[in-house]
Amino acid sequence: MTHSDTPPVCDYEGSDYRTRFWEGQGRNYEDQVERIALRRLMPPTGGTLIEIGAGFGRLADEYLGYQKVVLFDYSRSLLREAQAHWGDDPRFIYVAGNWYQMPFVAGLFDTMVQIRTLHHAADAPALFQQLARIARPNGRYILEFANKQNLKAILRYALRRQDWSPFAPEPVEFVALNFDFHPRWIRQELTKAHFTPGRMLTVSHYRIGPVKKVVPTGLLVGLDSLAQHTGNWWQLSPSVFVDVAHPRGGQTSAPHTFFACPHCQTPLPEPVNDRLICSNAQCQRQWQISDGLYDFKEPVS
Numbered sequence: 001m002t003h004s005d006t007p008p009v010c011d012y013e014g015s016d017y018r019t020r021f022w023e024g025q026g027r028n029y030e031d032q033v034e035r036i037a038l039r040r041l042m043p044p045t046g047g048t049l050i051e052i053g054a055g056f057g058r059l060a061d062e063y064l065g066y067q068k069v070v071l072f073d074y075s076r077s078l079l080r081e082a083q084a085h086w087g088d089d090p091r092f093i094y095v096a097g098n099w100y101q102m103p104f105v106a107g108l109f110d111t112m113v114q115i116r117t118l119h120h121a122a123d124a125p126a127l128f129q130q131l132a133r134i135a136r137p138n139g140r141y142i143l144e145f146a147n148k149q150n151l152k153a154i155l156r157y158a159l160r161r162q163d164w165s166p167f168a169p170e171p172v173e174f175v176a177l178n179f180d181f182h183p184r185w186i187r188q189e190l191t192k193a194h195f196t197p198g199r200m201l202t203v204s205h206y207r208i209g210p211v212k213k214v215v216p217t218g219l220l221v222g223l224d225s226l227a228q229h230t231g232n233w234w235q236l237s238p239s240v241f242v243d244v245a246h247p248r249g250g251q252t253s254a255p256h257t258f259f260a261c262p263h264c265q266t267p268l269p270e271p272v273n274d275r276l277i278c279s280n281a282q283c284q285r286q287w288q289i290s291d292g293l294y295d296f297k298e299p300v301s
């Protein structure tokens with residue numbers, strides 16, 4: 001697959017996502033309930049973890065029980081913000097790239113986490129195929145997705161204020177490169193990629209401006225924490241977490257291998273002068289490491 005035939009990417013390069021969306025923006029409730037769901041599903045300790053679409057590293061402090069933590073994102077500038085915060089901690093590895101061309105050897109990651117990013121996936125099945133390749137057998141993939149079958153969408157559809165059906169299985173692109181997904185479709189596509197979807201938690205039930213204004217955040221968080229458990233039976237919240245088991249039959253990465261060429265998937269040798277050079281004679285692409293950031297967005301030659 002070449003860059004020109006990968007699906008379009010929602011580009012956050014240079015974005016003020018951290019200050020515009022999170023810091024001081026009244027989203028403590030969302031942040032806290034997501035962390036509760038993540039802690040419920042993610043193994044707290046392990047060898048190698050990747051967060052796919054890690055952004056500025058909002059959730060990085062949840063991964064401190066792991067030996068190696070890859071913060072993977074398409075936006076170099078957001079990764080630099082993560083690095084500014086965690087740069088002294090040797091367990092963090094900052095990797096810029098496209099999730100349709102993951103630059104890692106097969107069977108590398110014990111745990112994979114993806115939160116608030118699948119809604120930018122124009123081709124979720126292609127992404128799941130990439131993740132199935134880099135997943136280590138017996139590991140877990142904790143996936144959050146935006147749920148099209150949420151209560152607000154159902155009400156709007158019933159009142160004819162929305163033309164798409166929240167019950168139809170296929171993803172809906174409500175704004176360019178922003179998709180909501182049906183839980184049944186997500187499970188079906190994960191299964192096609194040889195993952196085994198398990199328990200679901202519904203999250204952010206009270207993400208309603210006026211409610212958040214009058215009810216103390218701590219109380220809302222407590223109520224959401226209780227309601228999350230209903231996710232196995234019905235999913236009417238805007239956000240859903242699913243605990244997914246990695247494909248059983250996949251490979252386990254060989255010791256001392258880590259990165260692979262995102263174009264041809266050949267394992268990459270140790271860097272020379274801050275460059276990772278693909279040893280495949282047909283490829284020979286070179287990838288730059290600049291100031292501690294592994295950059296797989298574009299080859300340098």
Ligand SMILES: C[S@@+](CC[C@H](N)C(=O)[O-])C[C@H]1O[C@@H](n2cnc3c(N)ncnc32)[C@H](O)[C@@H]1O
Pocket residue numbers: 009010011012013017052053054055056057058059072073074075078097098099100114115116117120
């Ligand atoms: C809404 S932000 C969420 C960031 C983080 N997960 C959080 O919850 O704070 C979505 C992130 O997905 C990343 N992203 C979107 N498309 C991507 C792609 N094709 N490959 C890698 N990252 C991508 C964006 O750069 C952005 O940082």
